Amino acid sequence: xxxxxxxxxxxxxxxxxxxxxxxxxxxxxxxxxxxxxxxxxxxxxxxxxxxxxxxxxxxxxxxxxxxxxxxxxxxxxxxxxxxxxxxxxxxxxxxxxxxxxxxxxxxxxxxxxxxxxxxxxxxxxxxxxxxxxxxxxxxxxxxxxxxxxxxxxxxxxxxxxxxxxxxxxxxxxxxxxxxxxxxxxxxxxxxxxxxxxxxxxxxxxxxxxxxxxxxxxxxxxxxxxxxxxxxxxxxxxxxxxxxxxxxxxxxxxxxxxxxxxxxxxxxxxxxxxxxxxxxxxxxxxxxxxxxxxxxxxxxxxxxxxxxxxxxxxxxxxxxxxxxxxxxxxxxxxxxxxxxxxxxxxxxxxxxxxxxxxxxxxxxxxxxxxxxxxxxxxxxxxxxxxxxxxxxxxxxxxxxxxxxxxxxxxxxxxxxxxxxxxxxxxxxxxxxxxxxxxxxxxxxxxxxxxxxxxxxxxxxxxxxxxxxxxxxxxxxxxxxxxxxxxxxxxxx
Amino acid sequence: xxxxxxxxxxxxxxxxxxxxxxxxxxxxxxxxxxxxxxxxxxxxxxxxxxxxxxxxxxxxxxxxxxxxxxxxxxxxxxxxxxxxxxxxxxxxxxxxxxxxxxxxxxxxxxxxxxxxxxxxxxxxxxxxxxxxxxxxxxxxxxxxxxxxxxxxxxxxxxxxxxxxxxxxxxxxxxxxxxxxxxxxxxxxxxxxxxxxxxxxxxxxxxxxxxxxxxxxxxxxxxxxxxxxxxxxxxxxxxxxxxxxxxxxxxxxxxxxxxxxxxxxxxxxxxxxxxxxxxxxxxxxxxxxxxxxxxxxxxxxxxxxxxxxxxxxxxxxxxxxxxxxxxxxxxxxxxxxxxxxxxxxxxxxxxxxxxxxxxxxxxxxxxxxxxxxxxxxxxxxxxxxxxxxxxxxxxxxxxxxxxxxxxxxxxxxxxxxxxxxxxxxxxxxxxxxxxxxxxxxxxxxxxxxxxxxxxxxxxxxxxxxxxxxxxxxxxxxxxxxxxxxxxxxxxx
Numbered sequence: 005x006x007x008x009x010x011x012x013x014x015x016x017x018x019x020x021x022x023x024x025x026x027x028x029x030x031x032x033x034x035x036x037x038x039x040x041x042x043x044x045x046x047x048x049x050x051x052x053x054x055x056x057x058x059x060x061x062x063x064x065x066x067x068x069x070x071x072x073x074x075x076x077x078x079x080x081x082x083x084x085x086x087x088x089x090x091x092x093x094x095x096x097x098x099x100x101x102x103x104x105x106x107x108x109x110x111x112x113x114x115x116x117x118x119x120x121x122x123x124x125x126x127x128x129x130x131x132x133x134x135x136x137x138x139x140x141x142x143x144x145x146x147x148x149x150x151x152x153x154x155x156x157x158x159x160x161x162x163x164x165x166x167x168x169x170x171x172x173x174x175x176x177x178x179x180x181x182x183x184x185x186x187x188x189x190x191x192x193x194x195x196x197x198x199x200x201x202x203x204x205x206x207x208x209x210x211x212x213x214x215x216x217x218x219x220x221x222x223x224x225x226x227x228x229x230x231x232x233x234x235x236x237x238x239x240x241x242x243x244x245x246x247x248x249x250x251x252x253x254x255x256x257x258x259x260x261x262x263x264x265x266x267x268x269x270x271x272x273x274x275x276x277x278x279x280x281x282x283x284x285x286x287x288x289x290x291x292x293x294x295x296x297x298x299x300x301x302x303x304x305x306x307x308x309x310x311x312x313x314x315x316x317x318x319x320x321x322x323x324x325x326x327x328x329x330x331x332x333x334x335x336x337x338x339x340x341x342x343x344x345x346x347x348x349x350x351x352x353x354x355x356x357x358x359x360x361x362x363x364x365x366x367x368x369x370x371x372x373x374x375x376x377x378x379x380x381x382x383x384x385x386x387x388x389x390x391x392x393x394x395x396x397x398x399x400x401x402x403x404x405x406x407x408x409x410x411x412x413x414x415x416x417x418x419x420x421x422x423x424x425x426x427x428x429x430x431x432x433x434x435x436x437x438x439x440x441x442x443x444x445x446x447x448x449x450x451x452x453x454x455x456x457x458x459x460x461x462x463x464x465x466x467x468x469x470x471x472x473x474x475x476x477x478x479x480x481x482x483x484x485x486x487x488x489x490x491x492x493x494x495x
Numbered sequence: 496x497x498x499x500x501x502x503x504x505x506x507x508x509x510x511x512x513x514x515x516x517x518x519x520x521x522x523x524x525x526x527x528x529x530x531x532x533x534x535x536x537x538x539x540x541x542x543x544x545x546x547x548x549x550x551x552x553x554x555x556x557x558x559x560x561x562x563x564x565x566x567x568x569x570x571x572x573x574x575x576x577x578x579x580x581x582x583x584x585x586x587x588x589x590x591x592x593x594x595x596x597x598x599x600x601x602x603x604x605x606x607x608x609x610x611x612x613x614x615x616x617x618x619x620x621x622x623x624x625x626x627x628x629x630x631x632x633x634x635x636x637x638x639x640x641x642x643x644x645x646x647x648x649x650x651x652x653x654x655x656x657x658x659x660x661x662x663x664x665x666x667x668x669x670x671x672x673x674x675x676x677x678x679x680x681x682x683x684x685x686x687x688x689x690x691x692x693x694x695x696x697x698x699x700x701x702x703x704x705x706x707x708x709x710x711x712x713x714x715x716x717x718x719x720x721x722x723x724x725x726x727x728x729x730x731x732x733x734x735x736x737x738x739x740x741x742x743x744x745x746x747x748x749x750x751x752x753x754x755x756x757x758x759x760x761x762x763x764x765x766x767x768x769x770x771x772x773x774x775x776x777x778x779x780x781x782x783x784x785x786x787x788x789x790x791x792x793x794x795x796x797x798x799x800x801x802x803x804x805x806x807x808x809x810x811x812x813x814x815x816x817x818x819x820x821x822x823x824x825x826x827x828x829x830x831x832x833x834x835x836x837x838x839x840x841x842x843x844x845x846x847x848x849x850x851x852x853x854x855x856x857x858x859x860x861x862x863x864x865x866x867x868x869x870x871x872x873x874x875x876x877x878x879x880x881x882x883x884x885x886x887x888x889x890x891x892x893x894x895x896x897x898x899x900x901x902x903x904x905x906x907x908x909x910x911x912x913x914x915x916x917x918x919x920x921x922x923x924x925x926x927x928x929x930x931x932x933x934x935x936x937x938x939x940x941x942x943x944x945x946x947x948x949x950x951x952x953x954x955x956x957x958x959x960x961x962x963x964x965x966x967x968x969x970x971x972x973x974x975x976x977x978x979x980x981x982x983x984x985x986x
Contacts, residue, residue, distance in 0.1 A: 033626065035562040035613065040626050043557035043641060050558065066534035067541065071526040072615070072646055072662050073585070076592065080600030094564070095589040095603050096615070099650040101567065101582055109571030112586050112612055121603055122526065124563070124587070124615070135524065135531050144837055150534060155563055155646065159590040171563050346635055 008358055011292045016236045023286060024165045027295050027358050030282075037163040037170030044359065045282060047303035049173065052281060053153065055205050055300075056175065059197050065149045065177060070131050072155075073122035078130035082255040085129065088222020092159040094124040094170075124157040129223065129248070129274055132178045133256040140180060140270055142261040147190075148180040156278075166283035167240075167495050174278035180270045182260065184249075187271035188226075191247040194275040195228040198243035206281065207298040207411035208232050208288045209418055210242060211441075211490060213466030218450050221274075225249040231465045231490065233418045234287040237439030239465045239492040242284050245275035283495070289383075289410045295360025296383055298410055299403040306332060306339040306399060307361045311349045311368035318343060321367050324392070325377075331396040337403065357382060362406050363399055383410050424488065428479045431491075435460050441492045443471075445485035447478035455480060456491065465490045499849055502783045507727045514777060515656045518786050518849050521773075528654040528661030535850065536773060538794035540664065543772060544644065546696050546791075547666065550688050556640045556668060561622050563646075564613035569621035573746040576620065579713020583650035585615040585661075615648040620714065620739070620765055623669045624747040631671060631761055633752040638681075639671040647769075657774035658731075658986050665769030671761045673751065675740075678762035679717075682738040685766040686719040689734035697772065698789040698902035699723050699779045700909055701733060702932075702981060704957025709941050712765075716740040722956045722981065724909045725778040728930030730956045730983040733775050736766035774986070780874075780901045786851025787874055789901055790894040797823060797830040797890060798852045802840045802859035809834060812858050815883070816868075822887040828894065848873060853897050854890055874901050915979065919970045922982075926951050932983045934962075936976035938969035946971060947982065956981045 008026050010018040024030050029045030041049065057067070073096060079086045100116030103109075125131065132150070139145060157171045177194060181187040195212055202210045210230035220227040224246035232242045250269040253259070259267045289296040299305050308329070310321040325341060332339045342352055349366065356364050366378040377395060380387035383406045390398065421440025425431045431442060446452060446464065457463050471487040478485050499517050501509040515521050520536030532540065548558070564587060570577045591607030594600075616622065623641070630636060648662045668685060672678040686703055693701045701721035711718040715737035723733045741760040744750070750758045780787040790796050799820070801812040816832060823830045833843055840857065847855050857869040868886055871878035874897050881889065912931025916922045922933060937943060937955065948954050962978040969976050 031626075031629075033562050033622070034566060035564045035622075038562040038564065040562065041560035043559045046558050046560055067537050068534045069532035069537055069664065071524050071529040071531065072648065073526045073529065075525060076603075077600060079592070086601060091592055092590065093592065094587045094613070095592065096585045097588045097603065098586040099583065101570070101584065101586065101614070109568060110577060112567075112588065122585070123592070131524070131526075135522075138522075157563065173560065 008354070009292060009294065012235065019292070020283075020287060021165070023290060023294060027360070029286070029295075030165045032165070035170075037160055039165045039169050039171075041173075041279070044303065048285070048297070048301055049279060049282060051301045051303065052201075052205070053175075056197075056201055056277065057151075057153075059201060060151050060175075060177065063193060063197060065151045065179075067153065068150045069152055069154070070128050070135060072125055074125050074128070074131045076121045076123055078134065079123065081130060082223050082251055084251070085223035085255075092161070093126050094157050094159060096122040096124065125154070126156055126158045127274075127276075128152065128154070128156075128176055129178065129252050129272075130256070133252040133258060133272070136178075136180055136270070137256050137258045140258055140260050143182050143263055146180055146182045146260060146270065147186065149177075149190075150179065151175055151177040164283075166279055166286070169279075172279045174276050176274060176276040179273045180253075180258070181273070182262070182268075182271070184271050187249075187273050188247055191226070191228055191245045191273040191275065194273070195230060195243070195245040198245070198275075198277060199230050201277075202230055202232065202242055202284075203411065205298065205300050206285050206288065207300075207407055207414060208242070208284060209411065209415045211466065211468050213468040213471070213490060215244070215466055216450075216453055216464045216489070218453050219464065221246045223248060223251050224274075225251070229466050231492075231494075232284050232288065233414075233421060233441060233492075234284070234495065235417065236287075237421050237441075237492075239441065239490075239494040240280075240284045240287070241465070241494065242281060243275070243277040246273060248272035248274060288414050290360065293354075293385070294358030296410060297360035297362060299362045299407050302360065302362050303338070304340055304359075304361050305337050305403060306363045306365065307352075307356050308339065308341045308365040308367065309349050309352050309356075310341070310343060311366055313369070317369060320372055324372060325365075325367060328377075328392065328396060332399060335396065335400055337400065353380075357385075362403060381406055383413075426476070426479055431479055432460055435462055435493065439493070441465070441490055443488040444479045444491050445476035445487075446489045446491075447481050447483035447485055449481075449483075452478060452480045460493075462491050462493050465492050465494060499845070500783060500785065503726065510783070511774075511778060512656070514781060514785060518851070520777070520786075521656045523656070526661075528651055530656045530660050530662075532664070532770070535794065539776070539788070539792055540770060540773060542792045542794065543692075543696070544666075547688075547692055547768065548642075548644075550692060551642050551666075551668065554684060554688060556642045556670075558644065559641045560643055560645070561619050561626060563616055565616050565619070565622045567612045567614055569625065570614065572621060573714045573742055575742070576714035576746075583652070584617050585648050585650060587613040587615065616645070617647055617649045618765075618767075619643065619645070619647075619667055620669065620743050620763075621747070624743040624749060624763070627669075627671055627761070628747050628749045631749055631751050634673050634754055637671055637673045637751060637761065638677065640668075640681075641670065642666055642668040655774075657770055657777070660770075663770045665767050667765060667767040670764045671744075671749070672764070673753070673759075673762070675762050678740075678764050679738055682717065682719055682736045682764040682766065685764070686721060686734070686736040689736070689766070689768060690721050692768075693721055693723065693733055693775075694902065696789065696791050697776050697779065698791075698898055698905060699733070699775060700902065700906045702957065702959050704959040704962070704981060706735070706957055707941075707944055707955045707980070709944055710955065712737045714739060714742050715765075716742070720957050722983075722985075723775050723779065724905075724912060724932060724983075725775070725986065726908065727778075728912050728932075728983075730932065730981075730985040731771075731775045731778070732956070732985065733772060734766070734768040737764060739763035739765060779905050781851065784845075784876070785849030787901060788851035788853060790853045790898050793851065793853050794829070795831055795850075795852050796828050796894060797854045797856065798843075798847050799830065799832045799856040799858065800840050800843050800847075801832070801834060802857055804860070808860065811863055815863060816856075816858060819868075819883065819887060823890060826887065826891055828891065844871075848876075854893060856886075872897055874904075917967070917970055922970055923951055926953055926984065930984070932956070932981055934979040935970045935982050936967035936978075937980045937982075938972050938974035938976055940972075940974075943969060943971050951984075953982050953984050956983050956985060
């Protein structure tokens with residue numbers, strides 16, 4: 005088989021970039037830091053969206069849409085938010101072009117300068133809370149459980165497709181509650197929705213936990229995260245859910261009348277996942293032959309490649325597999341019969357491997373005679389020849405098995421790369437040699453956190469929900485610590 | 496019943512604005528000309544999107560995503576396009592804010608000026624054709640049948656919610672073909688998809704036709720349109736499909752090798768509908784009590800309002816309607832039991848009328864005794880009491896009947912307001928007194944078209960596909976004409 009990709013062992017980073025482009029997921033664009041999401045990549049994103057949207061609606065949320073542009077002054081209203089967000093962003097200053105008097109195309113019309121500049125949303129807390137102000141008068145108006153599917157823009161200096169791009173697609177949930185308890189419960193509920201999606205749909209195990217104060221979302225009192233391990237042992241923050249307290253309600257003066265008639269500030273959460281999940285999906289399962297997609301998110305689950313001589317042979321195969329295709333479709337399984345005559349079967353095999361189609365069927369003349377079909381699974385790259393009769397049930401089971409198997413492989417890989425370490429020297433050595441996730445004691449101070457980051461490029465990914473209480477000493481300062489935190493280098 | 500709205504007779508325009516806000520569809524925002532699409536409005540848009548997306552996929556299209564920002568210079572590349580588009584638009588000139596040294600929030604960092612400004616896409620032909628350049632080498636790469644769901648921005652001077660907003664949501668199809676015939680067929684196919692959607696889903700009759708040269712999309716050789724009549728007799732352009740010829744291929748140098756190995760420019764189409772359809776939907780069917788929604792696009796199709804005394808009474812009703820709700824849901828009909836104790840039944844009735852829920856059921860104590868239920872339809876505002884037993888089949892039929900009925904009403908209204916006119920004087924009089932659509936002879940010149948527009952505020956909406964060939968004289972100039980065109984005032 006022709007090798008399309010740099011191997012992971014050779015250059016992991018290059019392998020990723022190759023794969024994104026060659027599998028037709030995305031490509032760079034002329035716009036700095038922005039990508040084009042190509043049809044095959046977008047089809048996977050759509051599958052993700054559909055399932056997430058379903059889960060949001062099942063948990064009582066509704067969708068809405070808020071303006072792309074945010075008045076500049078809004079960013080100054082919440083003190084921590086402005087520090088975190090309002091800096092590297094796209095600024096709209098004018099609203100008109102005019103013909104260049106010198107005849108060189110168009111120029112910005114200096115007369116069309118905005119009184120106040122607008123920022124392309126890097127996130128929408130400010131514009132949404134300014135809107136919620138008009139929606140909320142009394143406890144009867146609460147909770148508000150809105151989600152928005154949207155594009156956002158952050159002028160990142162170093163970009164990588166899907167992982168960090170200037171423009172990206174995401175969803176942002178923004179909820180408003182009458183009590184602190186309810187907001188905390190919401191933030192908690194949604195990080196669990198993300199974890200369930202990651203594990204059951206993306207087949208990607210994640211560790212849930214609290215972010216350290218330093219790593220919190222700008223304006224949040226608590227940030228919950230799901231952290232996944234990529235095949236190179238690095239961590240990827242795959243989704244976050246923020247308890248915002250009353251910060252945005254205070255910044256935008258959003259109060260409500262309680263049942264007792266008192267005026268109180270509203271409690272808030274926000275939570276989001278983005279096209280970054282595409283990067284996480286790719287790096288969780290794929291191999292040197294290309295993508296490995298979990299069947300639940302694969303745009304095409306089964307492909308049938310005919311191996312034939314002449315149009316008559318092709319027609320025989322087509323007629324033989326037609327009932328199978330109908331049966332698979334009736335089970336809700338997507339299937340394609342690839343009868344292109346512009347490509348040879350071997351080329352098609354390699355291409356479907358590159359694209360991560362979970363199950364590939366091939367039928368040749370001998371199969372026609374024997375009533376058999378060849379079935380190949382993408383995850384293990386194994387194949388066998390089976391009777392055509394009843395194969396649809398086998399395929400249905402196999403898709404489930406593949407879904408489970410790639411989760412299991414990812415979990416096993418992660419288990420081998422989670423290390424408990426108590427000495428900073430050992431940590432510094434192992435982060436270079438072994439890599440992966442480390443469970444260590446930390447004294448809880450931003451100073452120690454900053455030192456670890458500076459000296460090892462590793463960061464505190466989270467304080468895991470399931471971290472057990474135990475007496476310990478910070479591996480750096482020796483100060484007391486009562487639970488281990490998760491530390492790793494990260495994307 | 497409390498009247499929430501200005502009546503249509505009193506002030507049609509105010510009625511529309513009231514309805515959009517009070518039915519919870521959308522509201523204005525602090526961002527000039529931009530709206531917030533509220534959850535109920537967005538739920539209708541989602542229904543539209545789902546159906547349109549299904550129809551696009553059934554006709555062989557795939558989705559993709561292209562950058563929000565477009566380099567300024569791209570607009571100058573296609574000569575007609577720049578005239579039509581690159582003027583009133585949002586211009587990004589800087590990429591960073593910094594703290595105001597005077598301590599007043601944040602200011603634009605003058606050091607972060609972009610070398611070339613970016614424009615927030617008003618439409619994406621330029622960036623997409625610049626991308627297609629890399630996707631197309633040979634006839635094997637054609638056709639490309641991509642669609643994008645996205646937000647776009649045009650700095651409109653006068654805006655109205657849904658009908659004309661600075662930012663709006665839409666889909667834009669962009670296809671690339673090897674031959675002129677194929678591109679023409681595609682443009683034609685997609686305007687028919689839009690017409691089918693308008694008529695079968697929105698219950699909105701439309702007239703398909705060609706735009707005059709003056710009204711064509713900037714850069715198109717032919718623009719096909721669907722024109723709908725609103726209740727006030729004005730036209731609304733609800734969707735367009737453009738045959739772009741080789742204009743964009745030439746502007747962005749997109750050539751392909753034919754089967755014979757020749758290099759030729761690629762043929763293009765683009766087509767789009769937007770959240771403007773929401774305005775069309777509202778103005779097609781709604782009345783002085785509120786929205787009237789076609790059942791196929793109603794987020795909630797059936798609501799059940801219990802009329803009870805005490806919690807025990809409520810429980811009895813709940814248990815009595817529970818099997819009905821299960822049966823409706825099994826039929827794919829959405830249904831809600833509104834057990835809120837914060838509002839009285841009369842208030843709920845008015846609110847569901849305002850929101851356009853097609854079928855409202857009410858059950859009181861007498862119904863419990865008699866085994867009956869009251870059923871009210873939104874379109875006719877009639878109600879009757881029927882046996883509960885077997886009501887689900889009646890409801891299913893009724894939803895279909897309502898869908899057909901509101902289409903029929905819209906069609907009848909339109910039929911009465913389409914007038915053939917042969918004298919310009921008569922036209923000038925009737926456009927003021929009767930309004931609606933006019934079928935007139937026109938000499939085909941932009942000069943006459945401009946004169947009609949200036950003198951009557953009416954425009955040539957289209958040259959209808961079904962316009963029959965007939966000898967005639969232009970109603971303005973008396974010059975020969977061989978078919979009638981559709982003229983109306985428009986949104």
